[in-house]
Amino acid sequence: MKRNFFKIAVMTVLICVWTIASVQAFEIITREMVEKQIVTETDLIRNVDNFIILFDTSSSANKMVAGKNVSMIQATKNLLKERNAWFPDLGYQAGLYEYTNNETLTGTFKAIYPMQAYDRDRFAAAIDQLPEKGQGPTMLQAGLHGLRKVVAGLSGKTAVIMFTDGTASVVRGPKKPLQIAQEIAKDHDVCFYLVSSASEEANLRMLETVSKVNACSRVVPLNAFLDNPEYIAGALFMVKTTVYERLVPVTEVVGFVADDILFDFNSADLRPEYNEKKNMLVDFLQQNPDTYVVVAGFADSVGDEEYNLGLSERRAESVKSALTNAGIDGDRVVTLWFGELNPAADNATEEGRQLNRRVELAVGK
Incomplete structure (x- = not known):
């Protein structure tokens, strides 16, 4: 029933075209309509204003990651490079610091990317400067003590991503982690x-205790952090998805009309x-298998x-044969013949x- 409807529609177009003296080659036949469209919009909403990465460069970071053929320090450096490649720039202030090496008894806190506006390329260059091998004792106090100085100059909310094995060398002076x-x-809006x-029970308990300083802080096992980018994403931004329906105008191509094929x-x-x-025409029909051609x-x-009248039939059948010989199913070629009726010009x-x-062509579906 639907196919018959379009045949009638195409014939109507043909009758209109046949009253015109000159037809443009491959004139597209379109049908205007309005359809519903489901639109999904995704927005990234910043959770924090600043983020700081504290990179552990102590010798304990040279241990191998469980189940992976890579050291902890190499794995975390590779992770930062990978995540930085797709990280969205939502207007953050960012900093990258390394801590805990053996330059001094109390450890050091070194700025690789001092706190400033986040820039993906410059941050990537800073990550490249991180060492591939750790050295010296773990000075967790040095990392946190240096962090306090950095956050003192910040406004807004800050996420601190700190790589650590939980060990802290005992030294005099600095407070405990x-x-x-x-x-x-207490003094700043910070999430750890x-x-x-x-791996040791005491260190696990210590990190768990530190994570209880406020409701937004937490401990994430290194293996889980390496395998799931959502941990960084969730710390720094959230994804808001909005789905709604809208009406859009659509122009559907239902075929074309070609120049007449003339005969001796x-x-x-x-x-x-x-x-x-x-x-x-064969290419068009092959690329649009739901279409058919009317040959008149x-x-x-x-x-x-x-x-x-018979001659006009043979001309229509001649064109049909040319199409079917080129691989078009004969059922998709509708032949009509009209003899001397509806002349295109003065006889x-x-x-x-x-x-x-002549033979006139029109394609529909």
């Missing part, structure tokens, strides 16, 4: 993300000059009317009669 973390959390490679006097043979047009044959007024002149010895 828990005390420093508590003071920082302690990326833990701790009293002939139904397809001229070689039309091979290119035939090939274009005509004749001039010279000779017997009944004979010319009183040779030029006019030539235009009337």
Whole structure:
């Protein structure tokens, strides 16, 4: 029933076209309509204003990651490079610092990317400067003590991503890690993300205790952090998805009308000059398997009317044969013939009669 409807529609187009003296080659037939469209919009919403990464460069970071053929320090450096490549720039202030090497008894806190506006390329260059091998004792106090100085100059909320195995060398002077973390959390809007490679029970308990300084802080096992980018994403931004429906105008291509195929006097043979047009039509039909072509044959007024009706049929069948021989299913080629009816030009002149010895094409679906 649907196919018959489109046949009628295409025939209506053909009748309109046949009243025109000149038709543009491959004139597209379209149908205007309005359809519903489901739109999904995704927005990234910043959770924090600043983020700081504290990179552990102590010798304990040279241990191998459980189940992976890579050291902890190499794995975390590779992770930072990978995540930085896709990290969205939402207007953060960012900093990258390394801590805990053996330059001094109390450890050091070194700025690799001092706190400033986040820039992906410059941050990547800073990550490249991080060492591939750790050295010296773990000075967790040095990392937290240096952090306190950095956050003192910040406004807004800050996420601190700290890679640590939970060990802290005992030295005189600096406060214990828990005390420093508590003071920082009390004075500033800070969330600690302690990326833990701790294996000993005491170190695990210590990191868990530090993570309790406020509700937003937490401990994330290193293996989980390496395998799930959501841990960084969730710390720094959230994804808001909005789905709604809208009406949009649509222009659907339902076919085209080609220039007429002209024939010699009293002939139904397809001229070689039309091979290119035939090939274009074949390509269109092959690329649009739900379409079909209407082939309508005509004749001039010279000779017997009944004979010319048969001649126009043979001309239509000639074009159909050319299409089916090129691989188009015969059921997709509708042949019609009208003899001398509806001339395209004046039969009183040779030029006019030539235009009337024709096959007209239209494609629909």
